[in-house]
Amino acid sequence: MHNHPSAVMMFAAGFGTRMKDLTLNQPKPMIEVAGKTLIDHTLDLVGAAGLTKVVANLHYKPQVLQGLLEKRGVQTLVETPEILETGGGLRNALPLLGDGPVFTTNTDAIWAGPNPLSLLARAWQPLKMDALLISVPLAQAVGHAGTGDFIIGEDGRLQRGPGVIYGGVQIIKTDLLAEIDASKFSLNVLWDRILQSQRLYGLIYPGNWCDVGHPDGIKLAEDMLAAQNV
Numbered sequence: 001m002h003n004h005p006s007a008v009m010m011f012a013a014g015f016g017t018r019m020k021d022l023t024l025n026q027p028k029p030m031i032e033v034a035g036k037t038l039i040d041h042t043l044d045l046v047g048a049a050g051l052t053k054v055v056a057n058l059h060y061k062p063q064v065l066q067g068l069l070e071k072r073g074v075q076t077l078v079e080t081p082e083i084l085e086t087g088g089g090l091r092n093a094l095p096l097l098g099d100g101p102v103f104t105t106n107t108d109a110i111w112a113g114p115n116p117l118s119l120l121a122r123a124w125q126p127l128k129m130d131a132l133l134i135s136v137p138l139a140q141a142v143g144h145a146g147t148g149d150f151i152i153g154e155d156g157r158l159q160r161g162p163g164v165i166y167g168g169v170q171i172i173k174t175d176l177l178a179e180i181d182a183s184k185f186s187l188n189v190l191w192d193r194i195l196q197s198q199r200l201y202g203l204i205y206p207g208n209w210c211d212v213g214h215p216d217g218i219k220l221a222e223d224m225l226a227a228q229n230v
Contacts, residue, residue: 003126005171008051008103008117009093010042010074013059013083016108018214027061029107033212033221039065042107043072049117051103055096057089088184091177099174101126104187106168110221112228113207116169123203124171130194131172135164135202142210143220152202159195164202167209 016028023031029039036044046054056069059079066076075096077089084092090104101124103117116134124132135152138144147162176193194200208228210221 002098002100004124005101005103005121006051007053007055007097007100008046008049008105009090009097010039010046010054010056010105010107011086011089012039012065012069012107013057013079013089014108015060015083020215022215023060025061026064027058030064031212031218033110033218034225038110038212039068039107041110042105043074045111045115045117046105048115049103049121051117053097055093056107057084057093059083082184084184086187087177087180087189088182090172090174090187091180094174094177097174101171101173104170104172108212109168110210110212110225111167111205111207112209112224113205116167116205119205120169120171120203126173128199129171129201130176130197130199131170131191132201132203133158134167134169134205136167136205136209137164140205140208141165142208142224143217144211150202152204156201156203157198158200158202164204165209167205168211 012029016023019028030037054074056074057077057079058065062078069076077093120132148164149166150158151161151163152158180189208224210224212221
């Protein structure tokens, strides 16, 4: 098993129900922010990080995304009949991703700052880490009303609690997936196992971040990008 990731899993299977009418006829990653689809924003980050082995899981209205992604060199897996969630989707993609650590990224966030994938690659220390999560301080999470997902220690180790937000991008080792019995499950199940060995780490993101999880998030993300370019 190699220790440095060269493959990325893009999560693009969700229903996007909070986007209401915007996802009646298209999957959420096809929603446009600042004249570019969410999936293209993500693909730009992946390309800029130099990652060429790219896999995406699809489920809701998969045909809309499948042709676009395959033209961009992305291998796709349509989850049927049920969506497998993030953990199950990652395990299902392992034959394409390989057996080493991998990047995973959500496809519904906009970043104003350095490429989060590149930051993770530089900070990854496989001898002590089983996962490294981009962690966004609350003050830099545009439009986010929650209290955070993790507490980050001075050494970068994470524990559950209010503090920083998981930004949806990480490097993670995948060997523990084989120990999970369920076919569909969240990545939280895998993180909980890693937390037990104190090998779950976070990396503070230095820029701003916006989760486009609801229609209002589109304008918030566009305003954030506009402010960055002033």
